[in-house]
Structures are given as structure tokens and as C-alpha cells.
Amino acid sequence: MGRPPSNLPPKRGRPSSSAASQKLSDVEQDVYNLIRSKEGMGIFVGDLKRELKLQDAIVKKSLKVLESQKLIKGVNDVHHKLNKHYMAVEFEASKEITGGSWYVEGKLDAEFIKSLKELCLKLIDKLEVVTVEGLFDYVRRSGCFNDEVSSHQILEILQALVLDNEIEEVKSTGKGVFSSLPLGKVCYHRLTRRNPTTGILSSIPCGVCPRISECTPDGIISPINCVYFKKWLDF
């Protein structure tokens, strides 16, 4: 899988401007300096224009020059996908901008999360009980994700699986399946529940109906003319 390593520390800024920036015009230099001063947070084009009191065309031209000289880069903002943050190339975009280690180019890497979850569940099934460290070790040794996964990410995956009601967080009793783990150690195991996601109300169309608040005995939507009832009863 081709994800960038996520557990590396953020890059630090260089002490001075690069040699290439010396060839810049005054305006371009001002734009570059402002962008660089924002470090990993970067800056929106709109904020750039406002702060330097420059016209749109000049800012756009300066950004183009700076990008072509590989002095700055545009990073998608996870909150405003149509806007780009500009930052100096030597800075790693901050978590607020990128969304964190699960995001690639402003988008949640759902496929990666899904694969990692599946692998973790398989390993938990096999091992019965796991700790974060133990599971991290197994995931790395499985060779499926090489260096792409950090132990913090494994913890986050386990917490998401708990919320999915797939696994449960327990404390080791030091006995039985926990015998290899110290007493009180936080660990995770599969839930033995058979079908925890089927409820009584949700098995009836009204329980999941998006129009239930508009449904009345003699109304336009009613149990007599309900399309969901028809589908349910005449399958």
C-alpha cells in the first residue's frame, strides 16, 4: 500500500530563505515570507490578499511563480475541500489542515481504514485476546502495511472497533486466556454476541422511516398507503 509514513515527526523549517528565493521580485518575496511565517498551518489565498493588500491577479501570479520554483505547495483543507492552504515546502501540513494520519490529500482514507480493521479483527479472532502493543507487533510482522502503521493508529482502530460493537475493552484477570498478560492490563477481545444490531423497532418499517413524523392515520402518508409497508408485506 502506498500511503506516506504517518509516524514521522513533522519537518522543521530551515533557518533562512532558500537561494532560489533571491531571484524573486519584491512582491513575490513578500508573498513567500508571509506564507512561510504561517509554518504548518499555511494560509488561504483570500487571507493572503487581505493581509498584503494585493490584487487577485498579482497574488495568483506570485503563487504560480513560487510553486514553479518549488518554494511553496498547496494543501487541501479537510474542512473546506475547495480551498487550498499554501505553505512553504519545508513544512509538514498540520493536523488541523490535513485531518491527521488517516487523511490523504484532504480525504479520509476509508479503504486503508477498512483493510486495517479487517486485519485487526482477523488477528483478534486468532489470538483471542490482544493488547495494543501486541497487536501492533502482529500487524507489522504480517507485512501487509510495512511501516505505514503506528501503534497509536492501532489504538485508534481498536477504539473504533469497540464503537462498532465488534470487540470489547476488558482488563486482564491474569487467568485463562489472560494468563500471558499482567493483571489489570487493558486488552481487547471479540464480542460473542450473535446479532447485536437487530432491534425490535428497527425490524419494522416505522422504526427506520424517514417520514414517520409526517405519518398520520388519515394523512397523505398513512399506514394504509405506506410504500414501505407495501414492500415489507408483499416481498
Add this chain to the structure above:
Amino acid sequence: MLTQQGLEYAVHIIKSHFGDLVSKVCKCLLQRGPLTLQALAQRTQLPRDQLKKCLLVLIQHNCVQAFIAAEAEETSDLQRNFVQYIAIFDNILHRSRFSKFLQIAEEQLDGQCEELLKGLLQHGRLTLESVIARAVSQKNEGNSESQDAHRANFVRLVHAHFVERCPTAQPVLEPFAGELLTIEKRAITAAAPSHSERFSVIVDIGSDIDVKNNQRCSSATTGEKACVANVRSKLDVKTGTVLEAILEATRSSEEKVKEEMSVPLSMDTILQEVRGRPEGLEMTLEHVRAALNQLGCVPSLAGTEGLYSIDLKNIIANAQNEEVEAVVLNRYGREAYRIFRLLAKDSRLLETNQISDTTLVDKKEASELLFRLWKDGFLDMERMSSTLPKQATIFLWKVKKDSLWEHVVDTMYHAALNVSQRMDYEREQEQELRQIQPDLMTEALKKRYNRLRRVMLILESSLLKLDDAFMLFNDF
């Protein structure tokens, strides 16, 4: 819990059992609370004699209680010295559970007791003599031996708390004593005979005593059954069996119907109870231990032997959570389910980004889902102004259980009402099928007949299951 849809459902039950006029009176009482005969006549616009007959039907079937307020109360509309009438919502709902009550009577006692109980359920209140006479006439028996047998069965029903004496016709309601009880509860409590009287009918056999089905006890057993059914489906059959055995073993010793913790039992007693039922015959000590563990049951040490008691309150709370979570999952999807479970876990306020990060849901999607859940009444939201330049407003979210649970129960009543109305509609549509014998039907009619049977089966079983869900959310 009387919600708007609960009221509609209760009125629908009364309408289908006793007709339009009685349901009109019942609706008025449910909507307005206690009313005098005069006030009721004004609001329903019914002639006095008709109104009185309607009230008598409702009282006969334990759906209305009359009372007299001893003193006028400033905080309520209760009028001094006038007889007032109040609808008993729970008893109206119990009418849809009669088949369950009968099934329990048959399982716990036998078919003959079930027959006696059926008479009481059909007629609401009867004198002891009428109960016996009805049973005798049904079997075309007239000898004293069969009467004695029926009396003996009646004693069993009373001892098992299926049947109790009728409440006082017009109890005097003492002034409000500071306890946070509804007028409905106060009227029921004031009317109820003392505990010893309620179940002492047998002492004076032969006298003309009014008796009725003890719906509270029957519904408690039904509620326990709903709880066991929930554990069976959500955990496993063995765990359900162990829970059922423990509840049954402790039922008679529990004074209050629904205790938070069951009476402690030793492992030997539990094993004996479990193995005393067909599905528990092959269960080993290990199976029982595992089941107790699943139920979150830790032994307390009293003397030399570990005693186990079931945290019923916790089991019910988990079942309620799962019921609501299932609605979220099926209505809004897996991501919303994770978000809801996170927020429901400790009911604290969390910020949108924090929720998105913990649940691994895309930030924009998380925000959209949170707003949908909030709009539909599943979440509470608070806005906070941020000092950060980029995000002027921060949204904080939490699950507010009290209002959400009420919302869910209201949806359940709405669903039950819809299912009942659909049943009426389906029956009406195929009325002509009733006139024809199944073996004389053409192919086309047979097809319609089979469809109707299948549809009614789905609707009826859904209604029974919904009733289990009411039980989980209401005190049983």
C-alpha cells in the same frame, strides 16, 4: 410513559375493543386528566346515560378509576368532594397483552387455570361465584366436585398473584403529601386493598367478592420474559436460560415486582434451577459460569459460599441502549452508529472534530450526520463561539437520554398504532374471503387467502415484539 402517540394507541385499543363512544370518553380522560361526570359530559357532548354506560364499561375493565379528592389542591384541578374519573393508561395497554398473560398462566400453572383467567380477562371484573359458575357452565358440569376443582384452581391463580381483589370503587384521595407521584398513581394506590387483602380472597370462599386479573403481576412476568427474550437474541440461548431460571427462582421471594438486583442465589441453586428446565438439561457448571459472566454477574461472598445476584437494572439499561442503537444503525448507517455509541457512552459533550477523529468518520460526513441526528431528536447540540479565526462557531454534541428515550417510546407507540391500523385495513380489504370455506376457493382466491394469512402473521408477530419493546422501556 404517556406520550402523544401512546395516547393515540391506547384510544385505538379501546375503540377496537369497545367501539367509538367508549373510546371518545377514554380519549377525553387521557387528554384532560381526572374529570367529574359533569365536566366529562360537557367535553364529550354525550347524553348522561350514554356517558355513564361508557364509564361503567371502562371501570368494569379496569381502564378507569373513580376517586374523591379529600381537599382541593392548589397545584391541581382536583375538585373537592366530587367523584372524579381518571384513565389508567397502563391497564389500557395491558389489553393488548392478554394472550401473553394467558400463555404465562398456562406455562406456570395449567390449562384449567388459564381458562379461569380467560373469563376474568374477557369480563374485566367478576364475583368469585360468577367465575366458578362460568367455568362450570362452559364444561357442562354441575357437580360439587368440579366446582371444588375450579375453586382450587382459582386459589392457585390467587396464590400465584394472577388474580387479586378489585380496588375500592371510590377511594378518598388524601392531600398531596410531597411525593412525586402522578394523580393516576395516587388514585391507584388509594384504591388498592392492603397487600394481605389483595390476595386473601380464599379465606372467605362463598362470599360475593369482586376479583380481577392482577395486571401488574402478569405484566411483570411478561416484562421478565421480554428481558429474557432480549438476552437470548442478543447474547445466546444458554445465557437467556440461566437468566430465566434465576428470575423464576427468585420471583416468589421478591416483594417488589421489579427489583434492581435479584435475590442472591448460590451456584448450587442456580445449577439446580437451570437443569430443571428442558433447555438447561445439558448445561455444565462451566456453561452456567460463562453465562453468569456474560450477564455481568459477580459473586458476592456471604459466609463461605459465593452468592450470585443479577443486576436486572443494568441488563434492562443495556437492552434499551441496544434498541436505540439499532434504530440509529438501520436508519442512518454504520458511521452514525459509531458516533451515537461514542456519545451515548458517557453522555458528555464532545466537539465535532473530536467525534470525527475518534470514530474515524470523514469530518464533513461526521458533521452532516451529527446535524441529521440532532434534527431528528437523537442528539442535543450546543454552540460555542470560538476565538480561532477560521472557525467562528464550535458545535458540541451529546445524547440526552431522558428526552431521547421518550422520543423512542413515542415512535414505538406510533409503530404499534400503524401496525394495528394496517391489520384492520388488511382484514377489511379481504372481508369477502371470510364468507368462503378455504377448500371451496378458486386458485385466485386461495392466493389472496394465503397472502392475507402471511401478512397477518407478520403484523401480529411484530405487534407482540413491539409490546416486548414497551416492556423494556416502561416499568414492568
